[in-house]
Each structure stands twice: as structure tokens, then as C-alpha cells.
Amino acid sequence: MPFENSSATDPKDLLQQLVLFLVANGWTQDRSAIEGAGWTATLHNGAVYVHLRAVLNEAVPFKNCAGDLGYSISLYLGSGYSSGSPFNSQLIGSPIQFGGTATIGAVMQLLSTAITNYYFFADAGGANVAVVVEKSSGVYAHMGWGTSLAKIGTWTGGPYFFASSSAYGGHAAGNYTGSNLSAAAMGTWGDDSGYCSTFVRAAVDSFDGWVSVMSGGLGTGYVGYCGRQGASSVGGLNRLTPTQLPSYTSGWNAPGSFQNSLTSAIDGRANLLPCLLWALRDGTTTGFSPLGTIPNCFVCDGVGRGFSPGSDYAIGADTYTVFPNYAVKKTA
Numbered sequence: 001m002p003f004e005n006s007s008a009t010d011p012k013d014l015l016q017q018l019v020l021f022l023v024a025n026g027w028t029q030d031r032s033a034i035e036g037a038g039w040t041a042t043l044h045n046g047a048v049y050v051h052l053r054a055v056l057n058e059a060v061p062f063k064n065c066a067g068d069l070g071y072s073i074s075l076y077l078g079s080g081y082s083s084g085s086p087f088n089s090q091l092i093g094s095p096i097q098f099g100g101t102a103t104i105g106a107v108m109q110l111l112s113t114a115i116t117n118y119y120f121f122a123d124a125g126g127a128n129v130a131v132v133v134e135k136s137s138g139v140y141a142h143m144g145w146g147t148s149l150a151k152i153g154t155w156t157g158g159p160y161f162f163a164s165s166s167a168y169g170g171h172a173a174g175n176y177t178g179s180n181l182s183a184a185a186m187g188t189w190g191d192d193s194g195y196c197s198t199f200v201r202a203a204v205d206s207f208d209g210w211v212s213v214m215s216g217g218l219g220t221g222y223v224g225y226c227g228r229q230g231a232s233s234v235g236g237l238n239r240l241t242p243t244q245l246p247s248y249t250s251g252w253n254a255p256g257s258f259q260n261s262l263t264s265a266i267d268g269r270a271n272l273l274p275c276l277l278w279a280l281r282d283g284t285t286t287g288f289s290p291l292g293t294i295p296n297c298f299v300c301d302g303v304g305r306g307f308s309p310g311s312d313y314a315i316g317a318d319t320y321t322v323f324p325n326y327a328v329k330k331t332a
Helices: 011-023
Strands: 003-008 028-035 038-045 048-059 069-078 106-110 115-122 128-136 139-146 157-163 198-204 207-213 228-232 273-280 288-299 311-315 318-323 326-331
Touching: 003 011, 011 028, 011 038, 011 048, 011 069, 011 115, 011 128, 048 139, 069 139, 069 157, 069 198, 106 128, 106 139, 106 157, 115 326, 128 288, 139 288, 157 288, 198 228, 198 273, 198 288, 207 273
Parallel strands: 207 228
Antiparallel strands: 003 115, 028 038, 038 048, 048 069, 069 106, 115 128, 128 139, 139 157, 157 198, 198 207, 228 273, 273 288, 288 326, 311 318, 318 326
């Protein structure tokens, strides 16, 4: 599997290096150009398009969201590209705010300072991509996307994307995951604001669009709701998985929870749990069905229990890179 570990001077430089990595691993560049004070890029792999925007002391580049200035990379997916439209107006097959007309996505919050470590992961042909960044010493953020979840059952769709913060809370500062603390695992049940930071394109009963893996604000599109509620078996800080779903925890890192008890004190072995996503079915407020898992990304609590951030963990022929709260498959 392709892998790259290096440094970047700022979010713009990080995005430019990511574009080079993607082009070398199955993605075709549609644009990579200056936008505002930062940079924007669009690339595609088959019929899946990823839209990316590096922000330098600007607001989160989605409409009707918190206006705090900051540094980050935002993303969302679609099924086409309009060369005359800016980052936040790529409407072809993209997530649209419920009841509105604006695109919505997710944010990897960064800082103005240099990035000492970034980690790019991709699998064969670049079908699934994960990006992990050490945004400050010992504090990690992430984003990623792919052409399809590892599906459970047969259903139409599959493209997905995620990041460590929602669009609305993307530049909010505080002592919580995605900001001053390392991000929770991929696909959590909303971020610390309770808003959506993971999306899956799926046809579910009468719905055919982007499922929003989120915990609140279902009637307001700016929080990431696109018309169908999703969920995750992975706990997020102060965001509980619905009781009707199999859950790894009663709250992110809750003492004694299964999610927080994956590393053996006897032999140092760290278990890896899949990031399992769900979608609400028609005619119910509690009936969820599993969609699938995020490829190559796993819940892992090994850091601080015998593993260092960014260290490798071999299981048979496979190697995983371990970060606070999760691990990403590096080689197979």
C-alpha cells in the first residue's frame, strides 16, 4: 500500500503535497490552484470526485457555518466537477444542506505553524485514502475518503468521506477532540459539537443521497444534515451511540468500556475494531441497519499502553500505524 510520511510548512503546502501523492496513486487532477488566501484542488478516481480546500486565516469555506478565522483543510465528495465554480459550489452529486442549496462537508482543523509530521495512506489504485497530521506536539487530526465503504449486504452507493471536525465547528478552539486534543477515531457519532463529520452516499429505502453520521440538529442543514440520519458504533466524546445499536462504548474513552480496553496489559497486544457505520430506515426513528466499515481504519487504544504515536504495529503480514484512538493500515 502506498504510504508517505513527511512534513509541511502550512495547510497550503500540505494540500499541494497531498495532490502529488494522489496523482501518483490513481487519482486524476482536475485543478490545483490558489483560492482566497489558501489553495483548492479537485481530483477524481473513476466517477468519484474529491474537492479539497486549504484555509489560511480564513473562515471555514462552507456557507451558513461559524465564521471564526483559522487554519484547516476542508473536503467533500461529488460525482462531477465545474471548472468555473469555487470549492464550496461544486454541486454535482455533492452533499447539500437539508432544506437548502449549499454544499456541506467536513474539516481537519490545523494551526498556522509548520506541520512536523503528516502521514498519507492509500490502498491499491488509491480507492481509499486516509490523512493523519500531527498538528502540534502529540496532537493528531485526520481526514479521508474513498470510492466505497467495505459494504455489509448489497446496496447502491458507497463513496464516503470523513474528517476530525464538522464544518460548523471546524475552527472552534477548545479542550476537545479535533482541536486541542487528538481526534477520536474515524466515523465517530458526530464531533464534540454534535454535528456531522462523516458522510456516506447511499440509497436507503426511499432515500438516495448522502447519509449524515451525526448526533443532533436533524432539522438544520448547516450542522451537516443532508436528509437521512446515520450512526456509528464508535463512541464520540459526550456523544452516545443510540441504545438500539451495538456500541463499543458508553462514551468516548469511558473507563472500563470495550473501546477503552483493547490493549492487553499482559502481552501488549492491541485489538483493532472496525469503524462500523449505520443508516436509519424508512418509517422509524430507532431502526438502523449497518452500511459497512471504513476501509483500512480501526479503533485502537494502544497509544499510552505500550505504543507511541506514529509507531508501526505488525500483525502477521499486515502493518498498521498507531495513533491516539485509532490505527490505519499501512501495508498488506
